[in-house]
Amino acid sequence: MEPTFVPLYAVLVSLLAVPLILLSSSRPNVREFWTILAGFIKFGLILSLLPTALAGNSVELTIIELAPGLPLLLKADPFGIYFAVIASGLWIFTSFYSIGYMRGAGEKKQSRYFASFAVCLSATIGIAFSGNLLTFIVFYEMLTLATYPLVIHKENRKAIDAGRKYLSYTLTAGLLLIASAAIIYNLTGTLDFRPGGIFNDVHVSGPLMLTTFLLFLGAVGVKAGIMPIHSWLPAAMAAPTPVSALLHAVAVVKSGVFGVIRMTGYIFGTDVMTAFSLNDIMLVIAGTTILVASLLAFRQDNLKRRLAYSTVGHLSYIVLGVALITPLGMTGAVMHIAAHATMKITLFFCAGAIYVNLHKENISDLDGIAKVMPWTMGAFVIGSLGLAGIPPLNGFLSKWHLAAGTLEGEMIIPVIILVVSGLLNVGYFFPIIYRAYFKTGDSSLDNHTEASPFMVVPLVSTAILSILFGLFPNLFFNFYDLAQLIAFTLFNGG
Amino acid sequence: MMTDFLLGHYAYWLTLILLSIGLYGILFKKNLVKKTIGLTILQASVVLFWVSIGSKWGATVPVRHYSLPTSEVANYLNPLPHTLMLTAIVVGVATLGVAFSLLIAIYNRFQTLDEDEIRDQIQ
């Protein structure tokens, strides 16, 4: 197969599954077969690009011109491939899990659900492979639209309100993105993502640069859940759990973080960021978000909401790592994308399994469930320890790099933030584990056993993955090398 | 000076006065027939203005006359504004026709031609 077309096929494959999914809506097994088939093909296609990425090369494909001089450009560069591998790989797990969850919970309109999910994945891979900002905008908006039906899936008052909130945040973000793209195009005459940025030869006044940066940060920051524009994320927990798991822990929010890195390293460039002290703004916002989100997580009794706030906090780890503008910090940030993805998806899977199996959503009701659901809670323990940054899980490795990055940048406050937040992580996960293992449950737990294997197998697998990647960061996909390569190109030009 | 300016532009002032009367009718009269009359006055003012810019003292109608050589075009009026205004008047008459047929339709439906009453009935 011609490698130049692989990025296009990778984007299209799940879109092509949509009509098949909708047509076979009366036969659920056939429908789910299409989802899984598309998932595997997509993952395979993206894996075939991995050697290119490891060699430091990219695959470029211009599909059509969207505006004079601004093509719809798919460019699978190492960073894009890295992100695409994570998103498409975890989609397979989520697909299996979704089958168990949706059937277990007896949800309606499953065809719409699976179809939207497939569109979301196309959009996410599109974001990963966007070669310029206009292409990025196209897929970013597509992701917004495709996620909306998933957020409102339950169609109750709460879900609809969450959907409105989600749309108002993300559509505003899209508009900010368009505005900043227009300004950038006006200033530089290009919108390409280039390692090192496109602002190097352009003289721009400080206030204008700051405005552009803030617009852009607002645009990608909404999906990246930075405070104070994060509040759609906890609200969007009204969606079914697989949606929260893949989209609100991996695809959507990571698209936001991905956008932050694209912005920092590929549009503004590390030199410009430091020259205009733009990274200081990001540092302050990210640091605050980490601490506040971790504290807010304590107050949530709803398990999914607690996880949501934890997600907000962890996303800002990545933003913080980027804002350090040091190679190690960048490596840590990139690695944390993968690390947080595997761990948080495990935790959400667990929350969903508990909900479907025991109909429990609140932490205060979780007493003694470890006896009933040993596998699920085991995976939960692994995920939460990983997020707290305890070795040998993969959360440790990324956090280690983040800390090393701060020291490399000769900063001390970010290290303190990281340490404090690690403690807070332990703090808000520990009560869950304590209740599950050391308290005795009431009679409602009788006659209940472990959740359906469709759910348990994926969540155990992702938990195992977190351990494996912690021990062998280069296992399977050479994530560690990739992260270092990405950080290296950002600081030394493409 | 001032008198010269005022008197020298008398056609403008007449137009302006007629225009104002027409606009007043359109904007402030509640009866739809009166509004239509206002509209006609407004159109008439503009027609008269065009006619006035096409005329001048000491010139005659643009029909060739043996005593006035055609080499001296200044002896004749500019016919173009007048012919244009024939068209404009026809347009005005057509507008008036449409307006009256609409008024008949309105009266048949609402039994009144008062703007406020019609508004009340619609809501």
Place this chain on the structure above:
Amino acid sequence: MIETHLPALIALNFLVFALLIPLFGIWKRAVCQPLAVTGTGISTALSLYGFLSVLNDQPLRYFFGAWQPPVGIEFVYDGLSAFVVLVINVVAFIVLIHSKHVAIGEFAQKQMAYYSLVMLMMLGFNGMVLTGDLFNLYVFLEISSLSAYALIAIGEKGAPFAAFRYLIIGTAGGTFYLLGLAFLYTVTGTLNLIDMAAMLPELADNRAVVTALILMVVGIGVKAALFPMHGWLPDSYTYASSTSSALIAPIGTKVAAYVLIRIMLFLFGIELIDLVVPISTIVGILACIGILYGSIMAIAQNELKRMLAYSSVSQIGYILMGISLANPFGFIGAVLHILNHAIMKATLFMVSANLRMKEGHSDISLFDHTYRKKYPLTMLSFTVAAISMVGLPPLAGFFSKWYLVLGTVDANNWLFLVVILASSLLNAVYFFRILEKVYMSNPNSEVEASDETSPMDEVKPSMLYTTLTFAVALLLIGIFNVAIVSMISSMFPGGL
């Protein structure tokens, strides 16, 4: 033969059919609609042919009776007029095909008059776009307006009153235009647009010229529904019959906007327009107010057609804002939005016609999730058009917004930028409100909604496929917008 007479044929063809329709309509009422479609079809084909040939050749100047200007009247067939003529004829063609069953349902007795008037109105619109003579423009303006008043009067109970209000305001606007023209004529002695444009640079600071400019912008601004002269529009579009709204809303205001482009950017030109009075800034600010006002009012409406009417006020603002920016990107945005908005609004009004056909109303508060089952394709078209209105890629609406945004950035006009972006959000509010109702079961209803109650019950094919055609067109225009944009950019006065 056809090449040289093309501009006249495109417009006058409508006159022929305006006469043919009553002739045959007396004999048989059912032939009126096919005749109207045929007539529009011929003009569409001619304008398509002309558009393609004018792309490669020089602009065509057609002198009536071979009288050279300034004595004679001419039609100017250049890229811009060819483009706009093509757009309005294609839209009219599709809407007329769609109109068949609407006409039978809503005003079966008046079909002959209706279609004859439509032909006259199209004559007026085509003439306005093509003519190169400013007085001739006035005549065509009145032809189109008079037919539009009559068309609007064929409708619900309030229609004649809405039409009468439009008549009063519209005629006053036309009269102002005529008065402005009088001033220009006294100064330049010509009525020909090209002649006059050549003379104006020496006269641009003349008080009469400035007065003329203001009067003409006000006069045409009424027709274009430039805020605050939009008062006639909401009632007219609401009470007119569904198919009249679908025809007049996409075309009428666009043609007026086109005339504004001609006057502001071609007749006066970018350098002269703001010489004495900052007219383009004023138009731009009024457009901004109109954009916000229209969007906010649209949110408050409970009737689909009225909501779309207010949305038109807002969208026209986009076009006028693009013109007022007077830079290439703004111009591209404005002209592209003439096309995009024409198609979006036609789609939306056709959807409202389809719903009225089936449900007997288009009251948003009564919409529910059964529509999704009953009218899947109609609602799909609505969704596409709505998303395009909000301006999400890759649909057409996104790209006109993109160029307008580039234009505002280029002009360093941050106020306009904020207005465009804010208005997109407001658009999202009033369209997603409907989409929510249609695609979701009502969360407040006591009864558990069952999915099986409503079998598919789509409208007639002639209505369904025309609506779908436009929806597909929106996607195609979006994807292939570069081809259109490169044409538009060559139409910018003075080139790029």
